[in-house]
Amino acid sequence: GVMGVGGPLDKYASQRYVPIHGSFREAMAAPASMPEFKGNVAAVRTAPFWDARLQQMEDNQGKIKQMAGFLKSKHKDHPNKDGSMDAQAQKAYLDKYRRTLISGEDESYAKIARSNAAYHYFGSAKTMARIGKAFAEAMIERRKK
Structure with missing residues (x-):
């Protein structure tokens, strides 16, 4: 193959x-x-x-992880640029951001469709x-x- x-x-x-x-x-x-x-x-x-749907979720997970880094580093182009968000506020922001990218239906699909990393065809x-x-x-x- x-x-x-x-x-x-x-x-x-x-x-x-x-x-x-x-x-x-x-x-x-x-x-x-x-x-x-x-x-x-x-x-x-x-x-x-x-599986394009699992790939989209993987890409979105990457966006969430990247946003976490932006918040933590107080990146000038992102919501915590002034450093006013504590860890709890950052977590709340990320939870909300995650819900805009990954639905509950997507989460359910991943639970039954995926068992490994992308380099193993998601298992x-x-x-x-x-x-x-x-x-x-x-x-x-x-x-x-």
């Missing part, structure tokens, strides 16, 4: 890793097109099976099952030839 952690490159929130991940994916897929493996090896791209059974099905279909295609 061609690693698809992060999902389709055109859906990345940040373009920072697109060139690296794109090159890596092409390198992983390349052996399937080599003459000595033609018809015997398939490159199954796993990016299409990435998502749905994702793994879809990837496994694609592997099986690739094997069936190879057997037909």
Whole structure:
């Protein structure tokens, strides 16, 4: 399988890793097109099976963590720039901010859909099952030839 952690490159929130991940994916897929493996090896791209909803939640968690840093450091462009927020006020602000980014429904979804970190496809059974099905279909295609 061609690693698809992060999902389709055109859906990345940040373009920072697109060139690296794109090159890596092409390198992983390349052996399937080599003459000595033609018809015997398939490159199954796993990016299409990435759980975009879990990725959005992961991105939002990053925004919350970043905001916590801004509040703590009294960043000049953020709510605690004057330093008037104590730890309790910062926590209250972050709780409210979190609710604007991650709904209760999202939280419930993550509890049943995620069991690991993003670099392990979030440990998502749905994702793994879809990837496994694609592997099986690739094997069936190879057997037909």
